[in-house]
Amino acid sequence: MKPIKVGLLGLGTVGTGVVRIVEGHQADLFSQSGSPIEISKILVQDKNKHRNISVSSDVLTDNPWDVVQNPDIDVVVEVMGGIELAKELILAALEQGKHIVTANKDLMALHGPDILKKAADKGCDVFYEASVAGGIPIIRTLIEGFSSDRITKIMGIVNGTTNYILTKMSQEGAAYADVLKEAQQLGYAESDPTSDVEGFDAARKMTILGTLGFHANVSLSDVAVKGISKVTKEDIAYGKRLGYEVKLLGIAERQDDHISISVQPTMVRTSHPLASVNGVFNAVYVYGEAVGETMFYGPGAGEMPTATSIVADLVAVVRNLNLGVNGRRGFVPYKEKKLKTDEQISSKNFILLHVEDKAGVLAQITQVFAEYEVSLESVLQHPNATNPLAEIIIITHDANKAAMNKVLNRFESMSVVHSIKSVYRVEG
Amino acid sequence: MKPIKVGLLGLGTVGTGVVRIVEGHQADLFSQSGSPIEISKILVQDKNKHRNISVSSDVLTDNPWDVVQNPDIDVVVEVMGGIELAKELILAALEQGKHIVTANKDLMALHGPDILKKAADKGCDVFYEASVAGGIPIIRTLIEGFSSDRITKIMGIVNGTTNYILTKMSQEGAAYADVLKEAQQLGYAESDPTSDVEGFDAARKMTILGTLGFHANVSLSDVAVKGISKVTKEDIAYGKRLGYEVKLLGIAERQDDHISISVQPTMVRTSHPLASVNGVFNAVYVYGEAVGETMFYGPGAGEMPTATSIVADLVAVVRNLNLGVNGRRGFVPYKEKKLKTDEQISSKNFILLHVEDKAGVLAQITQVFAEYEVSLESVLQHPNATNPLAEIIIITHDANKAAMNKVLNRFESMSVVHSIKSVYRVEG
Structure with missing residues (x-):
């Protein structure tokens, strides 16, 4: 049976993990995917560098085009990182009809739509499970x-x-x-x-x-x-x-x-x-x-967890190859993006203030929340042992971000408020 | 575009959830799966029973063969539960080339291999995500x-x-x-x-x-x-x-x-x-x-979580229908089952004993563990306030089940051991 040939861009920590799994799990990967999987070219910066795994020197190359334009290679696995060169190589590989597995979150976050569009045009798979949360599928x-x-x-x-x-x-x-x-x-x-x-x-x-x-x-x-x-x-x-x-x-x-x-x-x-x-x-x-x-x-990271996700994607590409359905299960966003305004974004908040330690301050503070219709879940006031200011901790009910910003702006301008020490969103 | 027609076996809690999602998410399901999805027959016990959802009376039937032998139906969703009738209906539906989505853990645990084999023979999908842990995929x-x-x-x-x-x-x-x-x-x-x-x-x-x-x-x-x-x-x-x-x-x-x-x-x-x-x-x-x-x-359960998993399976069937690859991504066990013996099964254990409250008992107890080469992580002894016996709590290191059984058998026969109150496996 004809093996599926894989070109690997990068042989750092994660690339090494990919080689370990593909070499070490041959029989299982064959049973899972329906084909033998072979890593036939690996792009490295220095072919003579000492490595923790043994790889035949024929397989190593320092020329990326030996991978992405190699007619024998079916799937390119990109684990080199970075953005511009990785993008250029992936687009070139797609142009040649090669399928892509990548762990590159920077690339997918910035250029995901371009890459997925090119993949759809060429009938290729692009999978990127490893780009988010390492080993979690x-x-x-x-x-x-x-x-x-x-x-x-x-x-x-x-x-x-x-x-x-x-x-x-x-x-x-x-x-x-x-x-x-x-x-x-x-x-x-x-x-x-x-x-x-x-x-x-x-x-x-x-x-x-x-x-x-x-x-x-x-x-x-x-x-x-x-x-x-x-x-x-x-x-x-x-x-x-x-x-x-x-x-x-x-x-x-x-x-x-x-x-x-x-x-x-x-x-x-x-x-x-x-x-x-x-x-x-x-x-x-x-x-x-x-x-x-x-x-x-x-x-979320690490050699073997990240490699697990990459090789699971590789198995998915090979399953698709054997069914002849590559590029036909891609993710296509079908909704128009509409962002919430600050008036529509709402959460509970934790606010820690340092205020003057005198009568009436708490009333002034809570009055500001009332004015902008931010209701409060709890308020804690106590003198701070180390300085003459009092600390006030407030947890709000759900409040919109625009109102919260107005409240905080008002605190900035109030003489009794010494400082807004911290503001956190609250969940759970 | 031709809709995919679904026959539903059962309209209890989960069946109702399936109808709600399929009816309520029409546009999303179309975008996700590539086809309109229509529930065209539903098997119920009593067609006249009052229900929490409105379903056209033409759709209801009390004859299961109206579903599984209905030539218009592409996919049968089984949410009726039980074993023998469910199995008979699913096998009959597969015989007719219909794909199956089921939430039936009892059926899959007992007859999964038969059903999956029949599905493979007929080129049909059988998906059962909802059978384990409800809404968790x-x-x-x-x-x-x-x-x-x-x-x-x-x-x-x-x-x-x-x-x-x-x-x-x-x-x-x-x-x-x-x-x-x-x-x-x-x-x-x-x-x-x-x-x-x-x-x-x-x-x-x-x-x-x-x-x-x-x-x-x-x-x-x-x-x-x-x-x-x-x-x-x-x-x-x-x-x-x-x-x-x-x-x-x-x-x-x-x-x-x-x-x-x-x-x-x-x-x-x-x-x-x-x-x-x-x-x-x-x-x-x-x-x-x-x-x-x-x-x-x-x-792990509930109307909507379980229905989520069922309809996700339905989307998978429809995606496969549109790619023409049903029955070709099925799970096929490829390893021979070999069970561990009691000598090979190993875990930590928690043991609570009631023993006579006198000198030397703890030594006798720990001697039994030593004899069967079970090493101990911690031992706690203290008098029990309410009776004249002492309580001993032992946590073992990893110990094999056969040795543990021998230890417990010995305790049964020792006069200083009043009772083995409890034994738990320990994890984490």
């Missing part, structure tokens, strides 16, 4: 598992680095900067951690999940992003006392035809299933009108 | 999402009734019989609760999950089953003190080529993701060699 779940339902909310812990940092801060009462340094030493955070800690990585993943969940082409620029670099151990301690854990959540919501997508540190009630997702684990919570609450939990 | 996840991995362990909270009872017992310190009665009043437990509380329902679901996870035809008789009717509030309280929650777990394990499947009340460490799955929710934990730990959480 969340993309399949949204496309196939919930095809009958109308999803109204997706909340994801989709960045392992920030979840590791927040978990450590919560469990050990440690400060952000200290935990970040430790995470960098352990290899859980990069030396330039901006993309993770400022929420940009999570935003790219939410772009992909929002598009799949709501059947409309969401753009990265539609996502309101706030990272965790301003989260303090005091905020986390306050949250705990009130029954919340701070998590960096990507939140995609739909009401009727209007959607909103955001990434922000969020107070999650401890009884909510997302609150106990700890360390580098990821989880995606999906609420559907019919199904109700569901959650999908697993490793 | 766990069957797709095992077949598609983890097609590249080798699963070594599946642990499921797959029965909502028992999880509701155990959660209430844990949260309120209530006794089994009281909570069962309350669950029956609320409709969470049936008047004859045997199938749920004795673990038989969970065993059927684990038969299906084990077959899918390990690619071998597991039989219901391969599952070692123990229910929750002997779980006491004292056991739960002891578990809590030691950091465990008691859950009814279905556990399917594989080591090399040998598998074991069981259902039993289990002490689950509170840090394990299954420990916080509460109430009527279900969850399936899957461990794969490459992916590591994953968990899938959601509603």
